[in-house]
Amino acid sequence: MLTQLPFTYPDVGATAGPPPPGYRHFGFxxxxxxxxxxxxxxADALMHWGMQRGAGLRVHASSEVVAVNAVVLVGLGFLRAPCRVVYVIDEPDLCGFAYGTLPGHPESGEERFAVRHDPVTAAVYAEVAAFSRPASWWSKAGGPLVSLAQRAIAKRYLRAV
Incomplete structure (x- = not known):
């Protein structure tokens, strides 16, 4: 059962601060x-897996609403990527969450999704940040192509909300 599996990286929760060394990093x-x-x-869409679904990913989650320790299996084509929610952000002008990779995910790391409201300008921003490194033979072999694919999906996340 996915809820019992350990994360595949030691830096759990690190998307809440400076990115840890030893990983590829990106933020949009x-x-x-x-x-x-x-x-x-x-924020409502985000907390119902809207970034993932809107980006064209299949989403099978243990909870319809994002919650700490919720498990989600995201898929695209043949790709299957199990993750578990590490933390949730619920502030007046910032809403979001991060999930970390579980065994069976082609990468090892964490991804943070957020929506932010600037009360001074009224602007609303979508944000995605991640750190990862290859965890499967084919993601290692894919090198720069895997990194490009990750960045393309991240940009689709932003357009999804």
């Missing part, structure tokens, strides 16, 4: 609108 931010209503809508 995109303005997705303005106003409290836009923030509320985007």
């Amino acid at each position: 931010v995109s303005q997705i609108g303005a106003g409290q209503q836009r923030f509320d809508e985007a």
Whole structure:
């Protein structure tokens, strides 16, 4: 059962701070609108796996609403990527979560998804940040192509909300 499996990396929770050494890192931010209503809508979508579904991924989650320790199996084509939610962010102007990889995921690391509202300008931003390294023979062999694919999916996440 996935809920009992250990994370495949030692730096659990590290997306909440500076990226740890020894991994590939990326982060993307995109303005997705303005106003409290836009923030509320985007936050609701995010917390119901909307970034993943909107990016075209199959989502099988242990909980319809993102929660700490919820397990999610995301898929694209033949790819199957099991993850577990590490933390949830629930602040007045920031909403999000991070999940970490479990055994069977082609990568080892963590990804953070967030929606942020700037109360001064009213701008609403979607954010994705991650650190990872290859965990399977084919992700190691894929090298730069795997990294490009990760970045492409991350940009699709931003467009999804």
